[in-house]
Amino acid sequence: MYTCLNATIYTIHSHRGGSGKSVLSLNLSLVLAKNGYNVLLVDLDMRAPSLYYMLREPPVRYWINDYLEDECGFEETLIDLADEFGLKGKFKASLANPDIDAIKETLGKSRRWEMNALKKLIRIRKTLGEEYDYIFFDTSPGIQYSSINALIASDNIILVVVPDRVDIKGALAFIKEIYDTIKTKSYLVVNKTPTPDISQAIEFGEKISSELKIPLLAAVPYYNDVVLSNGVEYLVLSRPDHPFTRIIESIADKITSLSQRSS
Ligand SMILES: Nc1ncnc2c1ncn2[C@@H]1O[C@H](COP(=O)(O)OP(=O)(O)OP(=O)(O)O)[C@@H](O)[C@H]1O
Ligand SMILES: [Mg+2]
Structure with missing residues (x-):
């Protein structure tokens, strides 16, 4: 199996909320770790944290918020989830604090703080880059400072758009305004296409991809099972034949082949 000498960082981003960034970040992380890659997932959506709930509220000693406040080292925020999920590769997560006071605290930070x-x-990559193949930053939608920071600190962007x-x-x-300025390589996922038919979904995806001039990584239909399983069950692990699982696996394959080409 191919392993990176240094992690490739992907920021999952979107214009509006609810497009599926967190679902995509978590499921891609799970599939890559299931396939033996070492994966780190970081919740940088400190305004509306959801990975903590999606991961069924694991015990957390320190949050990413604490690291950014200089209150702990980054490694102290990490929760090791590989055994719980029975994954071949490493899977660790650094979670954002969903407590309402912590959310309020993240609003209105100074430029200097940002x-x-x-x-x-x-610094995360500098200290841990060799331990992981992939690092995913899940972000807030739009132009929150924290999201722009994540875009700048990453190698690739996955823009999630709904049709x-x-x-x-x-x-x-x-x-x-932003991607063209920072010049980070970006890829598109068109999520929640209003058709279960995969080739029609890809047609939707291709049209949007040519309008946005960003290469299409995948088009994902709207599946009731995705909503219903969120925070309860992990479809990509429990239902290998589900079309959602197959699509996430195809995105994971594209990501690994991109890394091989760029090395
Ligand atoms: N392909 C899909 N089919 C059906 N539902 C989906 C799909 N992708 C995501 N969802 C659902 O859409 C909702 C929003 O998803 P998610 O939380 O991942 O979005 P987000 O972009 O992270 O939102 P936010 O900007 O608030 O962080 C969730 O209820 C999730 O289960
Ligand atoms: Mg989210």
Whole structure:
């Protein structure tokens, strides 16, 4: 199996909320770790943290919030989940604190604080890069400072868009203003296509991809099972034949072949 000498960081981002960033970050992490890669998942959506609940509230000593506040080292925030999920590779997560006071605390941070937070994100790869093949940053939608920091600190961006004109228009503005400025390689996932038919979903995806001028990584239909299993069951582990699992596996394969090509 191919292993990186240094982790590749993917930031999962979107223009609007609810497009499926956290679902994609978690499921991609699980599939890559199931396939033997070492994966680190970081919840940088400190305004609306959800990975803690999606991971069924594991015991947490320190949050990513504490690391960014200089209250602990990054490694002290890590929760080891590989055994619980029976994964071949490493799977660790650094979670954002869902407590309402912690969320309030993240609002209105100074520019100086955010600059320090960026340095600390960059430091994650410097200290742990050799231990992991992939690091995923799950972010807040839009142009929150924390999301821009994540985009800057990453190698690749996965933009998650739903096939909704308003989301597409917003994403376009965004790409022009931000992605084109920071010049990080970006890929598109069109999520929640309103058809279960995979080839029709890909048609939706290709159209949006040519409008946004970002290569399409995948088109994912809307599945009731995804909503119903969120925070309860992990479809990609429990239902290998589910079409959602197959699509996430195909994204994981593309990601690993991208790493092989760029090494
Ligand atoms: N392909 C899909 N089919 C059906 N439901 C989906 C799909 N992808 C995500 N969802 C559902 O959409 C909702 C939002 O997903 P998720 O929390 O991953 O979005 P998000 O982009 O992280 O949102 P936020 O911006 O608030 O962090 C959840 O209820 C999730 O189960
Ligand atoms: Mg989310």
